[in-house]
Amino acid sequence: MTIWRLVMHEIRHRRLNFLLSLLGVAVAVGSVVAAEVLMSRERQVTNAILSRKQIEVEQTMTARQKDVAEAGAALQDVMRKTMRELGFNILILPEAQDLSELHLNGTLSETMPESYVSKLASTSIVTVNHLLPTVTQKVRWNEREIDVILHGTRGEVPILHASEKKPLLEAVPAGKMVVGCEIHRRLSLKVDDRVTFRGREFTISRLHPERGSTDDVSVWIDLAEAQELLGLQNLIHAILALECECAGDRITQIRAEIREILPGTQVIERYSQALTRAEARGRAKLAAEEALDKERQAGAAALESESASRAALESSHEQLASVLVPVGILSAAVWVGLLAFSNARQRCAEIGILRAIGLRASQIQRVFLTRAVLVGFGGAAPGILCGLILGQIFAERSELVPEASRLIDSGTLNIIAFSLVMAPVLSVVAAWLPAALVARQDPALVLQLD
Amino acid sequence: MLVELDQVSRTYPTQRSVVRAVQEVSLTLDAGQFAAVCGPSGCGKSTLLLIVGGLLRPDSGIVNVAGQQPYHLSPDARAAFRASQIGFVFQQFHLVPYLNVLDNVLAPALAVPHSDALDRAQQLLQQFGLSHRSRHVPAALSSGERQRVAMARALLNRPQLILADEPTGNLDRANAAGVLNSLKDFAESGGAVLLVTHDDDLADRADRVIRMLDGKIV
Numbered sequence: 001m002t003i004w005r006l007v008m009h010e011i012r013h014r015r016l017n018f019l020l021s022l023l024g025v026a027v028a029v030g031s032v033v034a035a036e037v038l039m040s041r042e043r044q045v046t047n048a049i050l051s052r053k054q055i056e057v058e059q060t061m062t063a064r065q066k067d068v069a070e071a072g073a074a075l076q077d078v079m080r081k082t083m084r085e086l087g088f089n090i091l092i093l094p095e096a097q098d099l100s101e102l103h104l105n106g107t108l109s110e111t112m113p114e115s116y117v118s119k120l121a122s123t124s125i126v127t128v129n130h131l132l133p134t135v136t137q138k139v140r141w142n143e144r145e146i147d148v149i150l151h152g153t154r155g156e157v158p159i160l161h162a163s164e165k166k167p168l169l170e171a172v173p174a175g176k177m178v179v180g181c182e183i184h185r186r187l188s189l190k191v192d193d194r195v196t197f198r199g200r201e202f203t204i205s206r207l208h209p210e211r212g213s214t215d216d217v218s219v220w221i222d223l224a225e226a227q228e229l230l231g232l233q234n235l236i237h238a239i240l241a242l243e244c245e246c247a248g249d250r251i252t253q254i255r256a257e258i259r260e261i262l263p264g265t266q267v268i269e270r271y272s273q274a275l276t277r278a279e280a281r282g283r284a285k286l287a288a289e290e291a292l293d294k295e296r297q298a299g300a301a302a303l304e305s306e307s308a309s310r311a312a313l314e315s316s317h318e319q320l321a322s323v324l325v326p327v328g329i330l331s332a333a334v335w336v337g338l339l340a341f342s343n344a345r346q347r348c349a350e351i352g353i354l355r356a357i358g359l360r361a362s363q364i365q366r367v368f369l370t371r372a373v374l375v376g377f378g379g380a381a382p383g384i385l386c387g388l389i390l391g392q393i394f395a396e397r398s399e400l401v402p403e404a405s406r407l408i409d410s411g412t413l414n415i416i417a418f419s420l421v422m423a424p425v426l427s428v429v430a431a432w433l434p435a436a437l438v439a440r441q442d443p444a445l446v447l448q449l450d
Numbered sequence: 451m452l453v454e455l456d457q458v459s460r461t462y463p464t465q466r467s468v469v470r471a472v473q474e475v476s477l478t479l480d481a482g483q484f485a486a487v488c489g490p491s492g493c494g495k496s497t498l499l500l501i502v503g504g505l506l507r508p509d510s511g512i513v514n515v516a517g518q519q520p521y522h523l524s525p526d527a528r529a530a531f532r533a534s535q536i537g538f539v540f541q542q543f544h545l546v547p548y549l550n551v552l553d554n555v556l557a558p559a560l561a562v563p564h565s566d567a568l569d570r571a572q573q574l575l576q577q578f579g580l581s582h583r584s585r586h587v588p589a590a591l592s593s594g595e596r597q598r599v600a601m602a603r604a605l606l607n608r609p610q611l612i613l614a615d616e617p618t619g620n621l622d623r624a625n626a627a628g629v630l631n632s633l634k635d636f637a638e639s640g641g642a643v644l645l646v647t648h649d650d651d652l653a654d655r656a657d658r659v660i661r662m663l664d665g666k667i668v
């Protein structure tokens with residue numbers, strides 16, 4: 001015969017009270033666990049949503065970064081080409097030359113010594129691939145009764161790229177003539193035709209297609225012949241320095257340096273079509289960078305708003321739980337306490353006789369508290385199980401099903417451990433007062449009721 | 451002397467007045483004696499019995515049982531004293547309803563654990579003709595059987611004194627006789643019995659009759 005045996009027999013004897021107590025504990029524990037399962041599911045869903053969103057944002061960013069990288073690469077490519085192949089084209093003119101004449105008529109009137117070319121070439125200030133001295137003047141082709149722009153040029157490499165904006169410059173051998181479109185069309189000229197130009201014989205060496213500029217009304221001959229024809233011996237109108245190999249931002253410096261070497265000149269930049277392309281590329285890269293930046297900000301904002309809305313949802317649920325759960329626990333404690341009280345009252349006579357035959361008050365108390373602990377554990381176990389199942393069912397019904405679903409995460413585990421401790425503790429607390437009252441009651445009071 | 455009461459009084463406070471249940475009672479009881487306290491209902495017999503049993507503290511007077519003054523002991527020591535020295539038998543049997551006969555008889559062993567408790571219990575059940583009932587709960591027993599279970603329980607810890615409060619009040623003549631014989635046997639084997647009854651015929655069968663009226667011995 002032991003206290004344990006006494007308790008177990010009593011529980012079997014008064015099943016209803018015990019089962020109702022278990023039910024109270026189970027409902028409280030079950031709701032706590034179910035609430036936690038739901039909230040943990042919610043956390044898991046939140047994490048899944050946020051990490052998916054994060055990945056999306058990162059993917060977009062990667063794409064945008066690729067765009068930027070491509071734009072950058074394209075720009076670099078163009079820049080490299082610009083540097084290598086084109087450089088800058090600058091036009092060196094006498095200082096007195098009115099630029100509007102050049103721009104409006106395509107002709108020049110001010111001159112400078114031809115020796116400037118060799119002077120410039122002998123310095124190593126700028127590396128100039130080609131220095132082309134030219135004379136350019138609008139003259140009357142008397143023999144054909146037509147006005148033309150006469151170019152006299154000299155140089156080693158003809159530059160005749162397909163680009164329309166490029167200067168049409170060609171080192172024309174002596175006695176040969178290159179003709180612009182409008183002129184050869186109007187005069188019905190063909191290659192190898194022999195023509196007389198202001199009393200001099202020339203053979204047509206080349207006909208240019210239409211270019212839509214003053215080139216169309218131009219003819220090109222050897223520099224020396226042109227100088228003679230125009231009476232400008234040893235004088236030139238301009239030096240075109242092609243493909244100056246220098247970085248873009250050095251143009252101002254170069255300008256100053258050239259003016260120092262060749263006093264009384266002005267330097268203008270011409271035909272820097274490659275740069276325009278580079279600028280376009282630069283703008284493209286800038287746009288890509290802006291897009292990347294915008295995307296980054298939008299991604300961050302989207303992530304933040306998603307996380308904020310999830311946090312708001314979670315906290316509203318947590319607030320609800322933080323009210324409902326204590327209320328549930330408290331009512332369960334009251335319920336268990338009332339049942340313990342009713343149990344204690346029923347047992348007055350039996351406790352009286354046990355006291356009379358010599359059981360100590362502490363032993364009587366142990367009888368009640370052992371029972372309370374059993375109520376706690378016995379209610380907690382099915383409560384946890386039901387809580388897990390119900391939480392799961394509710395979670396599925398609310399479509400709270402994360403991809404990698406874990407029924408029991410660390411938070412839920414903590415709640416389970418907490419329940420396993422708190423349920424017996426609360427049950428003992430609830431049973432304490434009635435147990436103490438009955439254990440201390442005077443057995444004589446009961447035994448006198450004969 | 452096993453029991454010695456000297457000028458013991460006990461009152462019960464009620465709403466209107468104070469009930470003087472026991473007034474300046476002195477008595478002694480030796481080992482081997484079977485004494486009956488007899489008197490009309492309400493004369494204070496049960497109160498006297500509870501005082502002797504260490505269950506009800508008297509307002510005044512000295513109580514000495516088996517060489518100890520139970521009301522000078524701590525509650526736990528007094529409980530242990532009751533468990534080892536006194537056996538109780540009541541009119542209402544006061545068996546624990548959910549324990550079977552054997553466990554009811556063994557209940558005093560919870561207070562004073564001893565290794566031969568089970569043997570002793572089974573021997574007592576045999577002695578009272580209850581062996582075949584040892585697995586039954588009290589509700590399944592007749593009144594006479596229940597009182598015999600209570601007797602066996604009272605004897606488990608080998609007490610020196612049995613206090614019986616109207617033990618035959620709920621029994622038929624045959625069963626009453628059986629209980630009375632058991633008490634006599636106990637007294638003959640060296641124990642002391644204090645039997646409380648309002649039944650003169652029953653009291654007359656004791657070695658000694660103590661008559662009470664209005665809380666006093668007359």
Ligand SMILES: Nc1ncnc2c1ncn2[C@@H]1O[C@H](COP(=O)(O)OP(=O)(O)O)[C@@H](O)[C@H]1O
Nearest residue numbers: 448462469471490491492493494495496497498
């Ligand atoms: N707990 C109590 N409170 C108040 N009065 C009581 C109490 N117990 C007994 N009495 C009163 O004390 C007197 C003696 O009671 P009791 O000892 O039970 O007498 P008996 O056992 O002889 O019938 C009675 O008048 C009874 O009403």
Ligand SMILES: [Mg+2]
Nearest residue numbers: 450492495496
């Ligand atoms: Mg009485």
